[in-house]
Amino acid sequence: MNDRRGEPPGVDPVLLVIGAVAVWGLILVGLIVAAVVVDEPVEVLAEREIVVELSEFEIHPDIIEVGPGTDLTFRIENVGENQHDLHISDEIGTERIEPGGSDVLAAGVVEGSYAIWCSIKGHREQGMEGRVELTDIAPALPGEAA
Numbered sequence: 323m324n325d326r327r328g329e330p331p332g333v334d335p336v337l338l339v340i341g342a343v344a345v346w347g348l349i350l351v352g353l354i355v356a357a358v359v360v361d362e363p364v365e366v367l368a369e370r371e372i373v374v375e376l377s378e379f380e381i382h383p384d385i386i387e388v389g390p391g392t393d394l395t396f397r398i399e400n401v402g403e404n405q406h407d408l409h410i411s412d413e414i415g416t417e418r419i420e421p422g423g424s425d426v427l428a429a430g431v432v433e434g435s436y437a438i439w440c441s442i443k444g445h446r447e448q449g450m451e452g453r454v455e456l457t458d459i460a461p462a463l464p465g466e467a468a
């Protein structure tokens with residue numbers, strides 16, 4: 323019988339080997355995935371311009387469905403009576419748009435669904451929020467520019 327009570331506490335060497343192999347395996351998989359992702363160019367299958375209207379307190383249309391590979395541009399019109407803006411992330415968005423004003427936001431190729439919102443304090447909570455939804459097909463939208 324193998325009595326290990328006399329040995330210093332530690333990890334079984336077999337487990338160490340298994341752990342090392344697992345770690346190297348994960349690193350290898352990570353490198354392969356990174357190489358594939360880096361090598362694959364973003365394929366633009368369609369360019370779409372969507373007219374989005376901002377008002378108190380909504381974004382219209384609030385659901386924008388686009389197909390894979392869509393290079394999306396927002397043409398934003400503030401039809402409300404207060405300043406508004408349109409954000410697609412915390413970092414990316416328009417400046418504040420005056421009532422009656424407009425702006426253009428190039429959102430780039432849609433790679434997944436995401437939220438859009440007005441970043442002015444309290445506006446998102448009151449309803450100025452929408453979503454870009456990535457779908458298999460891209461139906462024509464009422465707000466779409468010709």
Ligand SMILES: [Cu+2]
Pocket residue numbers: 405406407440441442445450
């Ligand atoms: Cu707003």
